[in-house]
Amino acid sequence: MLKFTGQQLKFDLERNHPTVLERFRVDAKDRQFQFWERNPLSVICQSVAMTEQKLQYIHLNPVQEKWRLAETPEVYYYSSSRFYLENKDDFGFLTHYLE
Template sequence: MSRSYKFWDQEKLYFVSFATVNWNDVFTRPLYKDIVVASLNYCSEKKGLEVYAWCIMTNHVHLIIGSHSEPLEAIMRDLKKHTSKTILKAITENPQESRRDWILWHFARAGRNNQNNKDYQFWQQNNQPILLDSNFLIEQKLHYLHQNPVEAGIVSEPEHYNYSSAQDYADSKGPVKIILLE
């Protein structure tokens, strides 16, 4: 992993993005997005993850996070490991999943090409954390994260997207417990 893709200062906020292997559009079904939501809430409650903003797109996740307890790299490792296993199981067991064989083929192929995996690789290896060391960067990444579903044509307003913290910043309550940035 390159030097620029590490959590250097555990006391700071980071913008983190991570994507599925081959940018496969897995998160087109609420079932799979809900697994990520549940994992974010679990990591907040049990591992000390501080979620300031989040957004789940069709093939990637954006977060603004911090932690004052467990190291962020450990939390991210556990989050990605748990979600990959749980989502792969859900894909395998979902009778409505018409793309099952195609999706699993991609993840199995990636898993065979990576010695760190036994069978499947769901997430790309890196998290690409970006240190948010200024108000300008925080505002820029928060805006980018919340505008992502609008730019993708999923919704017309950020707060209309159910899988984003934009609802919380618009004075509604979203499904992930967050800490509002001021």
């Protein structure tokens, strides 16, 4: 996901905001631009309870007062919350975590 989204950001900035793209230029051997932290935190969910805890955290993030991106998790477009509540997959690739 990081590689894909990074490429999409780069393509969009090249087309629409080339001066902003320069803010992401790095002096690295393997890349010209960097959008994400090199070593993101990955957590292995070792139980159903832990998976549900992480999923709830992700779903509640957009409704936090800090962000205020939505009134409820299911109305935030980029959330999978609607998938779990209404079985509606707006993206065409979601699967239930128990499958």
